[in-house]
Amino acid sequence: MYDTVPKKYPGILGATDNEGADVVKLAASAALGLDVDYYMQVNLAGFQQIVDALGGITVNVNYRVPIGGEYGLGPGANAPKPPSAYIEPGPNQHLDGFHALWFARGRYGLSDPSRQKRQRCTIHAIVSSANPATLVTKYQQIAAASQQMxxxxxxxELLPAFIHSRRR
Known part of the structure; x- marks a missing residue:
């Protein structure tokens, strides 16, 4: 929805600084019967920069993971594009930010549960890579990447209330 609705119906919401996020808020509100007032979006380029700042991550790749690839959007839409490359299987693979991002999000020809498992694996690898020595020596690069994430x-003025309510 974030990408597709603004592409197919540009300006449908009128003035907005993030049409995709506002579309998702409206859709989630309607689907859940809840008021969704705000969004928080993670910039995947920032994710890639953080992994690079940490010096990469090490993961076990259990099957080929696609880099890129898109399914068509239906009748009259663009034709599907196959992946441009793959991350090949193998144990203890050290991935840079670009490959870590695709390891976590690659989906072409794979199931959502397999992607979710790889995302958990990626988070675990990032936490493992963020040891005290790395955090001290790479602090400036990590801080710079985090600013854009x-x-x-x-x-x-509402942020303290969100943080306080989360601690309860």
């Missing part, structure tokens, strides 16, 4: 429409 999140985007939100939560007003700054």
């Amino acid at each position: 999140l985007r939100t429409d939560i007003p700054q």
